[in-house]
Amino acid sequence: MADLRAEKDEDKTCSSKSNIILECRNLWKVFGHLPKQLTPPTEDKPTSETIEDISEHDAYPAICDVSLDVRRGEILIIMGLSGSGKSTMLRCLARLLEPTWGEVLYEGQNILDLSARELTNLRRNKFGMVFQSFGLMDHLNARDNVAFPLRVQKVPKAERDRRANALLDLVGLEDRKTNFPYELSGGQQQRVGIARSLIADPDLWFLDEPFSALDPLIRRQMQDEFLKLQKTLGKTIIFVTHDFLEAARLGDRIAIMREGHLIQIGKPRDIILRPKNDYIREFVSEVPTSRILHVSDLSYAASERIESAPDIHETETLELAIDLFLSGHERLNIINDESAFVGTICRDDLHALTGQNTTEAEPDHV
Numbered sequence: 001m002a003d004l005r006a007e008k009d010e011d012k013t014c015s016s017k018s019n020i021i022l023e024c025r026n027l028w029k030v031f032g033h034l035p036k037q038l039t040p041p042t043e044d045k046p047t048s049e050t051i052e053d054i055s056e057h058d059a060y061p062a063i064c065d066v067s068l069d070v071r072r073g074e075i076l077i078i079m080g081l082s083g084s085g086k087s088t089m090l091r092c093l094a095r096l097l098e099p100t101w102g103e104v105l106y107e108g109q110n111i112l113d114l115s116a117r118e119l120t121n122l123r124r125n126k127f128g129m130v131f132q133s134f135g136l137m138d139h140l141n142a143r144d145n146v147a148f149p150l151r152v153q154k155v156p157k158a159e160r161d162r163r164a165n166a167l168l169d170l171v172g173l174e175d176r177k178t179n180f181p182y183e184l185s186g187g188q189q190q191r192v193g194i195a196r197s198l199i200a201d202p203d204l205w206f207l208d209e210p211f212s213a214l215d216p217l218i219r220r221q222m223q224d225e226f227l228k229l230q231k232t233l234g235k236t237i238i239f240v241t242h243d244f245l246e247a248a249r250l251g252d253r254i255a256i257m258r259e260g261h262l263i264q265i266g267k268p269r270d271i272i273l274r275p276k277n278d279y280i281r282e283f284v285s286e287v288p289t290s291r292i293l294h295v296s297d298l299s300y301a302a303s304e305r306i307e308s309a310p311d312i313h314e315t316e317t318l319e320l321a322i323d324l325f326l327s328g329h330e331r332l333n334i335i336n337d338e339s340a341f342v343g344t345i346c347r348d349d350l351h352a353l354t355g356q357n358t359t360e361a362e363p364d365h366v
């Protein structure tokens with residue numbers, strides 16, 4: 001009988017020092033009035049005590065002692081419920097907000113030590129940012145909006161137009177280059193914002209709920225395009241969302257926050273298979289696991305290949321396996337990258353795991 005692989009799928013992504021582009025250590029952001037005598041936790045004073053001390057004053061700890069690293073080339077998702085501290089975290093990592101305590105290291109250097117000028121240079125040359133509100137300039141057309149960061153850098157017009165045109169092509173706005181923001185749909189405006197954030201060829205791309213203002217269909221299209229774009233450009237991305245399905249579709253790893261604390265960080269499937277506590281279990285309980293888990297997430301007894309059964313690749317989602325069962329197959333042969341047979345699954349196995357009915361055909365639409 002198939003079962004979820006308990007110990008499988010340990011995070012194999014290399015997390016050696018050289019592979020880390022950004023890291024934060026013991027990061028805090030306290031809003032409000034924080035008396036000077038209040039200090040960060042020490043060995044003698046735990047985090048919980050510090051939070052109690054802060055709460056006694058007219059102050060609010062939005063980020064509490066968070067440490068994490070971001071690996072070169074990955075999409076790291078920060079998620080959590082409304083008010084959990086996602087945007088504050090992202091802004092502290094880009095130093096758009098000044099953290100209260102802790103360190104933020106970009107390529108090993110603490111960016112909290114940088115002067116205003118050094119910080120501006122870093123943001124201009126290494127960081128790209130996209131926020132929920134598109135933030136376009138109404139009096140500039142799409143091309144000039146995209147080219148604007150280069151204008152600030154005094155790049156000659158021909159060069160900046162060439163680069164803006166190329167990016168507008170990349171985000172699928174080749175025929176909208178001279179349109180003004182009010183002539184563009186929400187999705188198109190967001191693409192202009194995305195193109196603009198890429199014009200300086202950033203190393204690190206910060207995105208705060210970039211698709212949340214879009215309706216579900218456009219949002220899905222934008223996610224697909226975003227993944228294609230990421231494949232082409234290979235950027236390191238920190239992406240905020242409160243939608244787990246979006247996080248699981250886009251993210252290599254997900255960091256889940258609650259009330260300013262980082263509760264769990266890991267691959268989407270790890271979080272579903274091994275939630276760290278009841279909060280995370282509850283958090284992912286509504287997630288359609290069959291769309292996220294793969295056939296390889298099942299452990300199956302080695303058995304004989306069944307000639308009459310169809311093959312399914314181990315990297316396919318369980319959703320496809322369910323479709324095959326719904327179309328009448330009793331068993332499926334699992335194959336690997338070399339097309340070698342590795343085991344079989346039957347419909348009862350999946351039913352037990354996902355709770356989805358795999359025996360009845362779906363009713364026809366009327």
Ligand SMILES: Nc1ncnc2c1ncn2[C@@H]1O[C@H](COP(=O)(O)OP(=O)(O)OP(=O)(O)O)[C@@H](O)[C@H]1O
Nearest residue numbers: 031032060062081082083084085086087088089242
């Ligand atoms: N400038 C501020 N002053 C005081 N409190 C703030 C400030 N900005 C944010 N907060 C508080 O910090 C907490 C975290 O806010 P944040 O915007 O980071 O949450 P979020 O997870 O991004 O929420 P959402 O999904 O609703 O955007 C919230 O309780 C918020 O009220």
